[in-house]
Amino acid sequence: MNLSRLRLIYLAQSPLVTRSFLQKLTNEDPDCSKIYDCSSKELVDHYQFSNKKAEQLYHYIQQFDSNHPILKKLRQFKIWTIHDQDFPPYLKYIPDPPIILYGLGRSDYLTHSPALAVVGTRRPSKDAKKHMYQLLKTLVDRDWLFVSGMANGIDGYAHRIADYYGGKTIAVIAGGLSHPYPPEHLDLFQRLTDKHLVISEYPPHVRPERYHFPERNRIISGLAFATLVFEAQERSGSLITADQALEQGREVMAVPHSISLEQAKGCHSLIQNGAKLVQNTYDILQEWEESKLNWQQI
Template sequence: MLNTIKDAPLVLYALGDISLLSYAPAISVIGTRNPSSEAAQKMEHVVKPLVKDQWLIVSGMAKGIDSLAHKIALSYKSKTIAVLGGGFMHVYPKQNMALFHQIVKHGLVLSEYAPDVRPVKYHFPERNRIISGLGFGTLVIEATEKSGTLITVDQALDQGREVYAVPGSPALAQTKGCHQMIQDGAKLAHEAKDIQEDWITIQNLITE
């Protein structure tokens, strides 16, 4: 799938089960590093059913939504891929070291950076094209109006991927980015079925 995206990585370093690179269905789950108190409930409602239906979850192992997405997948012994913004010898954030080892053991960790390369700020927007590129679509759980999450969304759209956004309370800063995406044409993800039905429709079109 990455061969079809703009600026495809020339090399990928991998730890874990590389067969997951050809696994389907897969969806990228992303969002703010500072989720609201509603975020866990949203993920239980939308992401958990996908995981229980054996969808592969792709994310970036960052604080907040990314970490929650990986943990939901691991808790149900499902598939997950983490794409890092640095080499494997410099896991970031450091508090996710245990999560990193869990994903290596039960899923797959990827990076386009050599193991000894430290993460720097511009690596994270760069790695986002890989996160969006590995999935059938990108699901945004929460995002502020000026969130870095929007970079991934732009890349997903540029790659021809589906984009879904979960709505929330209009009083929360963490939902304003999602509401803006929906106004701009992203699909409103009210429940997992909204995503599952799109996947089935696309598969039926391919087989016809």
């Protein structure tokens, strides 16, 4: 493992280092050589740290060596940096790409195609499982991969459908891999790390915070050619994922439901605003046929 890569990974483990800082650093100093030679004053002047934080980060950097205990603990995880050749190209060019990804499971899934993001409410209707089976089972049989967020409800259903029927799935979680969330899905997390893939952009030791959930949505949409919303309330996390997909130039599809269903309002709003209405699996396959040439050129 080359030195500049280790330096970036080590730096990212510090609680003083934010996503925006990592983005600025990798743009200006891809091999991390300059920051490791910075004084605490230069950290203040150039990177806008407070005096106290600059001093703390300076001492943290000075403790780096390629066999540091922090780096040893990370060896159980697969790690991709944005400079790695096997970093997923679909993510590299989104407006706000993750700089580092941590994974457990099948690393080859990260570049599998076609991949479909499947999202929706944590409180699905009683018909949700039936509708998801009707639409997704054929895609499993055609070797599609589903990307979702391992949340309760629709996310969990998507992962379980892929797993039960011998398909492929990726879970993108909020927080680090040592703190899977929600606790109700610990069995699912274990199953996915054994047979599929779970990833996060947060270092493994980081506990999930509220703001992590909307942040991780851009990775869910970014890994897939399209985002399919099954059930979603208005102003929900699923609609944030749909917005992220549009910003990334991805397709958005939505499944309609009864107008009396609260969980349908978000989907109906998406359809009113141009999302593709999905009534059967053919609608999804047709969208892929129209999109795959552009997608495969990324």
